[in-house]
Amino acid sequence: MKRARNQEPDPEKARRTVVPEARRLRKQAGDWLKQRRADAGLSQIDLAARLGLKYYTFISQVENGFSRVPTEVMEAWAVELGLEPATFAKHLLLYYEPEMYRLLFGAEK
């Protein structure tokens, strides 16, 4: 997926050339979600329709790693992908809140 990247020039620019860990993990979560959706045989439009969204653009926002799956739709998202909600939420927690995941489940993956 082609992306342009732009930020305001400031003294922190050099530091920001490295993608922050949180963003890198969100992108990994997005890639995982995209794969699960493909496994379920759904397009982004199909999934959006099943989740009751007017536009499918939010699915892309999440899968591109810029946003998280909101907690309130996590169960529905899991069900539409044919996954068990608890497993789905636990797997996403690994990416979204790795420290919380470590505290709750130790080092298991």
Place this chain on the structure above:
Amino acid sequence: MNVVVLKCKQATETWSEQELQTIVAALSAAWLSGNGRGWETGMTERGDPQFYLLGPLPQQACRLCVSRVGGRYILEDGAGRLLFEHQNLPLVTLHAKAAVSSRRWPLAARVVLLWCTIRHTIHDKVEPLLVESEEVLVHLAPKLAAFA
């Protein structure tokens, strides 16, 4: 629920320079300054362009997202809430600006924004109806006159 998928696609799939300039110019003063705030662009699976306004470090989560779907601009927040949609990009960016700096916007600016939105809505939805009814009236008037 039906997902809106507009078939009319624009010639350019990615953002044009002018579109990007419009969005960035509107948001630069209100949002794009310091602490890792920035923006990126991407695409949906169907090739519709997206603009992501990123929050501060360390998360750099998407604060707002502008997408162009079939010539219509969709403004959503980072949680997927639909904030505004219109085919007029400057109007959409006005709403984006209001969304990122809602606390700092004075009442007068909000009133102007509301006025612009109402004016565009009237222009887009009400005017075609008026024109249509006017045409019907033009066709029916001679017949009604004949009956009278």
